[in-house]
Amino acid sequence: MNILPNAPASKQTFRQFLFHNRGNRIILYVAAAVIVIQFVVFKYLYPFANYIHDDSFRYIEAAYDNLTINSYPIGYSKFLRLVSVVAKPDLALVICQYLLIQCSSLFFLFTVFYFYKAGRVIQTVLFCFMVLNPLFLQLGNMVSSDALFLSLSMTWFALLIWLIYKPSKKIIGWHALVLFLAFTVRYNALIYPFIAALAFGFSPLPVRKKAAGLGLALLLIGWFAGLTMYQYKKLTGYWQFSPFSGWQWSNNAMNVYRELHYTEREPVPPQFHALDNRIRTFFDTHPNLNVVKATPAYMWTPRYPLVQYRDSLFQNDGSATEFKMWAGMGPFYSAYGKYIIKKYPLHFLRHFVLPNAWKYFVPPVEYLENYNWGYPIVQESAVKWFGYSSNQVRAGTKNGGLWSVQYFPWLVSFVNMILFLMLLCYLLLKGWQYNPAFNRIILLVGVFWITYAAFNIFAAPTVLRYQAFTSSLSVIFSLLLIDWLGRLIQHLKTESQQQQPNSEYAQKAIG
Structure with a gap:
């Protein structure tokens, strides 16, 4: 039994869904305007990029020396070099990072709404959360892999949804590339291939194409891991990836x-x-x-x-x-x-x-608590890389405070609790009986949410910026499950009302 409205996937292409649908086209125009305005205001308050001492400078030094291995995955340092080819100032990097976050977020949301027609209120709340999210501004302004990893993760998960519901050769290719890039940027991506394997298992693709699609991603990841291990073998005498x-x-x-x-x-x-x-x-x-x-x-x-x-x-x-x-x-x-x-x-x-x-x-705010971690200067590597006139940096707020994300630890706690409760409701109410197509993505989200939490809790201390993706995922699917629950209640209420007159008519006939 399907209680959700039919998705538009079978009626129009994604491009038509974005640009031929008047409502979606307006959302895109409004989102673009809001993104530009809030970014201009933000950069007025924080004219320089934000730095993590000393992580940011390790990335910059690796980019400057064009290293193939570093204490952190080398992908972000290569990204710094790529951006520097276009423009040297830190403003170019910040613009690129922030636009990547916003574009990947919008792609993720429109993908969800392409396959699942949520209520207008839920859609509006989610678009506002993504476009107006102050955490995205702070991460985009930071010389760190967080912004790039967030945008890659958003894109990767959206591609998983496409693999499940409307796969193609292009989707398979893009998925392999994005998964590979995420793997080069952050060690958290170590669990991504396992989630991708689950998505391929849900996909309607023939087994041969499933194996080829997952194999392509694993081949790229294996090449990077092998190259990294070889470089460490030459340096230290030991085969090791990290x-x-x-x-x-x-x-x-x-x-x-x-x-x-x-x-x-x-x-x-x-x-x-x-x-x-x-x-x-x-x-x-x-x-x-x-x-x-x-x-x-x-x-x-x-x-x-x-x-x-x-x-x-x-x-x-x-x-x-x-x-x-x-x-x-x-x-x-x-x-x-x-x-x-x-x-x-x-x-x-x-x-x-x-x-x-x-x-x-309840993740600590950590480096997002104060601009440049309270330092008035940056290291010489940043001065050279971005072409600063001096090593002095400043913020336009009092004491350099990043007040806009202070409440986020409790927000993350709240949305994680809501997602857990909604997944429990979905399980107890046997939600799979009412919308078979919805089950696969809910199962995928549930497995990812649990696996990612376990990986981080057992492996390494965690902070707010590491959870930008998972907290966004929690917000999106918490609201979608709330929307589903509301539709289920309305559906059951309608069924009850329809059955009541029939029951009264039968009683009169018997009487």
């Missing part, structure tokens, strides 16, 4: 070790003795260390054991660069971190996973 993950494992292990009483500590294998003793001594001499739970600070702070132990190993190697030392520790730190976590699994769940789960559902 030294960052090794440091992350040890960082997470230190979050566990911090809460271990000295009587609970057990001996470690010989290869870990030196590092483990250093970490034990550190926590014994700093019993009241002032750091939050599930912190990433242990992997970056020079006075903490991980960095100090690395430096002690390379102190006699004058030829080792900072990056080579960092990358060379990846395999060892991965082995140590995994060993400690496996040794104390309950402590890991209690002192890392649970605090990180809270941070996931």
